[in-house]
Amino acid sequence: MTQTTSTQPLVSANNLTCIREERVLFDELSFDIHPGDIVQIEGPNGAGKTSLLRILAGLSRPYSGDTSYLGKSVHRCRDEFNEDLLYLGHLAGVKSELTAEENLNFNLRISGYDDHNTTDILAKVNLSGFEEALAGHLSAGQHRRTALARLWHTNCKIWILDEPFTAIDKKGVEELERLFIEHANNGGCVIMTTHQDMSLITEPRLTKIKLEYQFV
């Protein structure tokens, strides 16, 4: 993994412009995200939050501008960047026909983790007793917890999370908030969208980037 210095941003957005269906979602957007930052992308439905997260994660391309990782254009260090990135999208890659345990195993293995105890990790997201349940038979919150479980077993510094709290109960949201704070305190960063209020992560600990809905 590339060496970091305390002042070097982990991720930078450099003059990002995104256009969808002839609508400019954001124009010349620039910001730096440092180790320790917890960032919420805010804005109404359709403002472009998911589009921005996907661009930051390297999953889609902006109309213009680019992103950098530790000061280097992501295009020039995509492998290093991907090794340091944990992205959880809306759908979060949980397969209904696999059990909670199989899903977690699969997701950890494709991220290169072979040495893990799925029972312990699933216990951390309150899924003890549901290890063998098919994800398709889990409640919406349990399904989401299956996706989120991998956050408890990762070395990635950059967490990009699209609506991580969706369907999660109040206690679960607080547990996630504590995990995000611990991750940030250990030199990671969290970039997320949520429409929910957080009780533990608030300003000034939280940085907000606000997107407005731009009419054509």
Ligand SMILES: Nc1ncnc2c1ncn2[C@@H]1O[C@H](COP(=O)(O)OP(=O)(O)OP(=O)(O)O)[C@@H](O)[C@H]1O
């Ligand atoms: N691949 C795409 N092709 C065409 N239009 C797209 C594409 N992705 C997103 N859009 C459009 O861009 C706009 C912003 O979508 P996006 O999902 O980024 O919004 P959002 O702020 O995350 O919304 P929400 O709060 O509802 O999740 C929407 O009008 C959407 O239809």
